[in-house]
Amino acid sequence: MALAWRVGLVLCVLLVADCAGGPSSTATMTDGTPTTILTTAPIPTDNSTPTNETPTTGDPAYGTEFVSVSKLENGSRAETWPDNKTARFENLSEPRKEVFRDALDGRVTFGPDEENPFAFSDSDRPELVRYEGEWYFVRVAIV
Structure with missing residues (x-):
């Protein structure tokens, strides 16, 4: 055996x-x-030296916030959200409306010195927004 x-x-x-x-x-x-x-590892053919460093150009600065919006596939889940975390689009402030519309097209980025209407630290910001008959989840991430 x-x-x-x-x-x-x-x-x-x-x-x-x-x-x-x-x-x-x-x-x-x-x-x-x-x-x-x-017996040996493959040798790179491009004559470059491998490095473990990641490029820092283009990396977001500490405190950068990202706002993204995604459609809630199951709209009934909105019923389980607390009322203070949901809002109708027409009831949002103008800056929030603008950021929401921009986030529908892609992620919106706010640098550490810029004011984000959906600020990560804002406990009153809505997490769900009703827009054109559909519910959308507003995600805010921070670096």
């Missing part, structure tokens, strides 16, 4: 080595079974 287990292990190593696509060498087990052993 131990031999069958070793053969299975060798086959797994062969499979992994073959999938890795790297250079390999052949060795022979003590029982005469040939096996392939991966």
Whole structure:
């Protein structure tokens, strides 16, 4: 049984080595079974040096807020939301209406020095908005 287990292990190593696509060498087990052993990692062909650093240009500054809007597929879920967290679009302030409309087209970003009408820290901001007969969830994320 131990031999069958070793053969299975060798086959797994062969499979992994073959999938890795790297250079390999052949060795022979003590029982005469040939096996392939991966000896080195693949070498990059673009002559660049790999780095673990991520680029910082374009990264949002600490305190940046993102507003996004997504349609609630099951409108009946709105009934379970507290009344102070829901609003009708026509009852929103003009700045909130503008941000909501912009967020329908894509995420809206506010830098740390800009004022967000749906501010992350605003406990009174609506989370659900009724717009043109549909409920929308207003998500605010912060970095």
